[in-house]
Amino acid sequence: MLDTDDDDNEQQEEENESLGFQDETFDGKIVDFYNGDGSSDFEEEGEEEVYYYDSDGKLVNLPDDEFDDLGLEVKEKGVPAVMRCFDRAKIYVKAGDGGNGVVAFRREKYVPLGGPSGGDGGRGGNVYLEVDGAMNSLLPFRNCVHYRAGRGAHGQGRMMCGRKGEDVVVKVAPGTVVREAGNDEVLLELLYPGQRALLLPGGRGGRGNASFKSGNNKVPKIAENGEEGPEMWLELELKLVADVGIVGAPNAGKSTLLSVISAAQPEIANYRFTTLLPNLGVVSFDYDSTMVVADLPGLLEGAHRGFGLGHEFLRHTERCSALVHVVDGSGQQPEFEFDAVRLELEMFSPELAEKPFIVAYNKMDLPEAYENWPSFKEKLEGLGIETCCMSAVKREGTHEVISAAYKLLQETKEPNEGFEGFEDPKDLNHVADMVQKQRSSSISEFEITRDGSCSTWYVNGAGLQRFVQMTNWRYIDSDKRFQHVLEACGVNRSLMKLGVKEGDTVIIGEMEMVWHDSAENSGTPNMKKRSTESIKWPHLK
Numbered sequence: 080m081l082d083t084d085d086d087d088n089e090q091q092e093e094e095n096e097s098l099g100f101q102d103e104t105f106d107g108k109i110v111d112f113y114n115g116d117g118s119s120d121f122e123e124e125g126e127e128e129v130y131y132y133d134s135d136g137k138l139v140n141l142p143d144d145e146f147d148d149l150g151l152e153v154k155e156k157g158v159p160a161v162m163r164c165f166d167r168a169k170i171y172v173k174a175g176d177g178g179n180g181v182v183a184f185r186r187e188k189y190v191p192l193g194g195p196s197g198g199d200g201g202r203g204g205n206v207y208l209e210v211d212g213a214m215n216s217l218l219p220f221r222n223c224v225h226y227r228a229g230r231g232a233h234g235q236g237r238m239m240c241g242r243k244g245e246d247v248v249v250k251v252a253p254g255t256v257v258r259e260a261g262n263d264e265v266l267l268e269l270l271y272p273g274q275r276a277l278l279l280p281g282g283r284g285g286r287g288n289a290s291f292k293s294g295n296n297k298v299p300k301i302a303e304n305g306e307e308g309p310e311m312w313l314e315l316e317l318k319l320v321a322d323v324g325i326v327g328a329p330n331a332g333k334s335t336l337l338s339v340i341s342a343a344q345p346e347i348a349n350y351r352f353t354t355l356l357p358n359l360g361v362v363s364f365d366y367d368s369t370m371v372v373a374d375l376p377g378l379l380e381g382a383h384r385g386f387g388l389g390h391e392f393l394r395h396t397e398r399c400s401a402l403v404h405v406v407d408g409s410g411q412q413p414e415f416e417f418d419a420v421r422l423e424l425e426m427f428s429p430e431l432a433e434k435p436f437i438v439a440y441n442k443m444d445l446p447e448a449y450e451n452w453p454s455f456k457e458k459l460e461g462l463g464i465e466t467c468c469m470s471a472v473k474r475e476g477t478h479e480v481i482s483a484a485y486k487l488l489q490e491t492k493e494p495n496e497g498f499e500g501f502e503d504p505k506d507l508n509h510v511a512d513m514v515q516k517q518r519s520s521s522i523s524e525f526e527i528t529r530d531g532s533c534s535t536w537y538v539n540g541a542g543l544q545r546f547v548q549m550t551n552w553r554y555i556d557s558d559k560r561f562q563h564v565l566e567a568c569g570v571n572r573s574l575m576k577l578g579v580k581e582g583d584t585v586i587i588g589e590m591e592m593v594w595h596d597s598a599e600n601s602g603t604p605n606m607k608k609r610s611t612e613s614i615k616w617p618h619l620k
C-alpha cells in the first residue's frame with residue numbers, strides 16, 4: 080500500500096514538474112505556494128517571505144521589496160515548452176534569387192548574322208505571409224524555421240527567358256504581429272483569415288545579351304547575374320483576436336464555461352493548469368450576433384513573478400473588449416481568490432485592469448459555494464462590481480453570464496480599433512514596397528570610407544553593391560561596362576579627390592579591386608579585379 084502511494088507521489092511530482100508547478104522541498108518541509116482554496120502556506124504560518132529560484136535552481140527566500148530590486152527573470156522557469164513556443168516564434172525568410180541571363184547568338188541556316196539571342200533569367204519567388212483561420216498557435220514554427228522561395232531559372236538561347244521561382248507562403252494564425260528581429264517596430268498585423276501580405280519580393284532576373292543590343296554594340300558579349308533575393312529574420316508574436324476573455328484562478332471552471340456556451344471542446348479536468356494554451360470559441364446568439372471568447376490558462380497569486388504559468392499569456396486579452404472573471408465558489412475564500420487574480424491583472428497592465436468585466440461565481444451546485452454566495456455577492460456589490468452566479472456543469476446561469484458579457488461588449492466595442500490601416504490589402508504590401516525601394520536606390524548614391532592603414536577604400540552604396548553583385552565577370556564586355564559605370568557615377572573622381580594611389584585596394588560590395596592610375600591602353604584611371612577569380616570579401620554584408 081505504502082509502495083503504491085510512493086509511486087503515485089513520484090508520478091504526481093514528475094507531472095507537476097513538467098507542468099511547472101512550484102511545489103518544492105525546502106529545508107525538509109514541503110512548500111506549496113498556493114493551496115487551491117485561496118489560501119497559501121506562508122500566510123497560515125504567518126510568514127512574509129517570498130521564495131524564488133536562484134540561478135542554481137535552488138529555492139531561496141527574500142523580502143518582497145528586495146526581490147523586485149533583483150529584477151530576476153524567473154518567468155520562464157518551469158513553463159512548459161509548448162506554452163513558451165505557441166505565441167512567439169522566430170523565423171528566417173528569404174526571397175528567391177533571380178536566374179542568370181545568358182550570352183547566345185542565333186545560328187541558323189540561311190540566317191547568316193542571326194544576332195544576339197540570350198534570354199533573361201526568371202524572377203526569384205516571393206515570400207508571402209498568409210493568415211490561416213484554422214491555426215490558433217505558432218507551434219508549427221517550432222519544427223520549421225527557415226522559409227526560402229525558389230530561385231528563378233536561367234535564361235536560354237533563342238531568346239528564351241527563365242521560369243519564375245516558386246513562391247513561398249508562410250501561414251500564420253489570426254492575430255499575428257510581425258516584427259523584424261531585433262527591432263521593436265511592428266511591420267505587420269495579420270488579423271483576419273485570408274489576409275495575405277507580400278513580404279519579400281524575389282530578386283530580378285539577370286538580363287541576357289539580347290537585352291544589351293544597341294546601335295553601338297550589335298553583338299554584346301555580356302549578360303547579368305540574377306539579383307540576390309532579400310532575406311530577413313522575423314519575430315512573430317500571437318495576440319489572439321477575441322472579443323471576450325475568460326480569466327480566473329486555476330480549476331475555477333473557465334474551460335467548462337467555454338464548452339457550455341460554444342462548440343469549442345477544451346480539455347476539462349479536476350486539476351490545476353489543465354489549460355496550457357488559450358482556447359477560442361464562437362458564441363452565437365442569433366444569425367448576426369456572434370462573439371469570440373477566449374479561455375485562458377489559470378492565473379495564480381504571484382504569477383507576475385513566474386509562479387504557476389506566469390502571466391505572459393495575459394497579453395492575449397489585450398485585444399479583448401471585455402473580461403469574464405470566473406471565481407470558484409467552492410474554494411475556502413472566494414473573495415481572496417478574486418482579489419489575488421484582480422491584483423495580477425493590474426500588475427500585468429493597468430489598461431487590462433481597466434477593461435470592463437463581470438464576475439461569474441461558479442459551482443453553485445456545490446453546497447459550500449451556495450453558502451458563500453450571499454456574502455461574496457454583498458462584498459462585490461458593495462464595490463460596485465456586477466456579479467452573476469452559475470453552475471457551468473449544470474448549465475445553470477451560464478446564459479445570463481454570457482448575455483451580460485455580450486451587453487458589456489456592445490457598450491464598449493469599437494470595431495477593429497487601431498488596425499484600420501491594415502484593412503486595405505494594398506497596405507499589407509508596404510514591407511515589400513520598402514524593400515523594393517531600398518533595392519532600386521541609385522548607383523550614384525554612395526559613401527567612401529578608408530581603413531586605418533590608408534591603403535584600403537570602401538565604397539558603400541546599395542545601388543552600387545547590387546550592380547557589382549549582378550555583374551557576371553565571365554563575359555568579356557562586363558569589365559568594360561563596369562569601368563564605364565564607375566566613371567559615369569563618379570566613383571573614380573571621388574576616389575582621386577580623396578587621394579587614392581596606384582596599387583590601393585578598393586572594396587565595392589563583395590568585390591576586391593586594385594586601383595591603377597592609368598590603364599595600359601586607354602591611359603584613364605581604372606580598377607581591376609584582384610585576381611581572375613572573383614574574390615569575395617568575407618567581412619562585408
Ligand SMILES: Nc1nc2c(ncn2[C@@H]2O[C@H](COP(=O)(O)OP(=O)(O)OP(=O)(O)O)[C@@H](O)[C@H]2O)c(=O)[nH]1
Pocket residue numbers: 327328329330331332333334335336346347348349350351352353354355375376377378441442443444445469470471472473
Ligand atoms: N461541481 C461543479 N464542478 C465544476 C463546475 N464547473 C467546473 N467544474 C469542475 O471543475 C473542474 C475544473 O474545471 P475546468 O473547466 O477544467 O477549470 P479551468 O478553470 O479551466 O481550469 P484550468 O484550465 O486548470 O485553469 C472540472 O473537474 C470541472 O468538472 C460547476 O459548476 N460545478
Ligand SMILES: [Mg+2]
Pocket residue numbers: 333334335345346347353354374375376
Ligand atoms: Mg481550463
